[in-house]
Amino acid sequence: MIGTVARAAAVLRSAEDILILTHRRPDGDTVGSANALCLALRKLGKKAFLAPNSEITRRYVRLLAPYAPYEGFAPRFVVTVDCADRTMIPADMAQYAQHIDLVIDHHRSNEGFGAENLVMGQRASCAEIVCDVIEEMGVALDSSIAEGIYIGASTDTGCFKFSNTTANTHRVAAKCLDAGVDGGEINRALFETKSRARYEIEGMLFSSMRFYRDGKIAVALITREARQKTGADWDDLDAIAGVPRQIEGVEVGLTLTELENGDTKVSVRTTKEVDASAICALVGGGGHLRAAGATLHCDSAEAIRRMIEATERVYAGETA
């Protein structure tokens, strides 16, 4: 852990003209955290805005867009939420990358690239840390603030399902529901609603799935053709990497997506028997114990071959 909640709250209380940055390929945690922090700072009477993020998807745009700064706003204090390092700052915000006043994050790998830093690696979501900071600033959670926190906490834990969920995650969720958040409706939109494109992609994924090592390794391929045919965008593909591992007996789920430039993106999801980050480290990627990824500069057939080989090497006890 770097920094303290009390220090981050004190720094924010004395800040003015605040700009909050979300990370590249924004997810529910970065957007929810940013939204909640922005609303809380405004409740303290401060000018606070959310930096536009060109990669925002339709799912989360409503949490970001209404709080964009007016033309010519000159921030005097810049905060990042859920950004593990400077490279995660969107390219069009690069002007701020070397001058971050406060970093709030939960990635263990975060070395603290701001003037002030609050990094709590034991938290499942950045939103839980933001919740602490908001309370420490003396702002009561209302349903609007709590909504962002709830979205951050639920999306980063697969709706409280994944092994990273802690007692603290549940306690924060309880506070959000007490504040009036309609968890059922939020979850329905985020976790229970599948576009037809998503359904079709999942159908294709399953019918094309191949198994290795007596069903312990499952490989799913999302071709460029399948994406074009179904019209699936990145929102539709969100969390699809978890699908192969869901099948009974599978310990390593490999999901490969053919990218436009000919590269192949690989997402690895494992059960407790296998270290996903070790597999990805062997092909130049990285990540967490049970969820890791890599981008391979080759076509999908070659990528499948390399990934199976890397997985077998990890089963054999090898590390990068």
Place this chain on the structure above:
Amino acid sequence: MIGTVARAAAVLRSAEDILILTHRRPDGDTVGSANALCLALRKLGKKAFLAPNSEITRRYVRLLAPYAPYEGFAPRFVVTVDCADRTMIPADMAQYAQHIDLVIDHHRSNEGFGAENLVMGQRASCAEIVCDVIEEMGVALDSSIAEGIYIGASTDTGCFKFSNTTANTHRVAAKCLDAGVDGGEINRALFETKSRARYEIEGMLFSSMRFYRDGKIAVALITREARQKTGADWDDLDAIAGVPRQIEGVEVGLTLTELENGDTKVSVRTTKEVDASAICALVGGGGHLRAAGATLHCDSAEAIRRMIEATERVYAGETA
């Protein structure tokens, strides 16, 4: 609410030779509640057993079977958990149906059919009430007791996703994780693991789905043939009724299952726009606001016709 936690705890503390009954077609809540209560009573030095349930599925058998009473055990105190009424008591336990000493339940419709009753309709799961009772009895949650509670709370709320989840559900879950429950592994087994039969059935379900009323009503049919072909059992079909409603724009999901005797079982799942119990009431069934069901004594083609008609009537503002 009928009865108090304090009263139920006091009654249990003075009871001896306790038999705990689960309900027909046992789910995670009845089995988890029963398991936790049994272990807690044993911690108080009491003889406590779980009545065998012939309908138990492989998923939950480990929570029930090891605590079956020895041959000739004569219970002096009988408790039901999660049983809404006497008809939910398994047929081979009918001898106890008129002599239940304590009812612990969360179904609002429960009129209290025991000598003592603790019915808390505001709770998402019976397990949450059992948690209160166990604490009130002065038994500390250990990881074994907490596992049953966690399973009950998570399965009855779709892993904290559904709208019935309350702040209390999350607080109970937090206590369970604090007690050492491995929520990630439990959820992976209960929510993330799909048998191949389940995958195949889902694939068939989607490809055969039909839409009515501009995509607001989705109808899925599970034929006898599909069940035979995939070998899917009731565990495999668990919660499959939620699938049609997941599709974007669907407000009413109707899942019909052809039964061996020629009848058709219907499960109705709705969004907040439509009352599922009102639809089922029109065809002789019942249930909750967003989840209801009925068994129709006709083939599936006729059942589909009747269900569409009932749904259209509810849309038109009609009630039974």
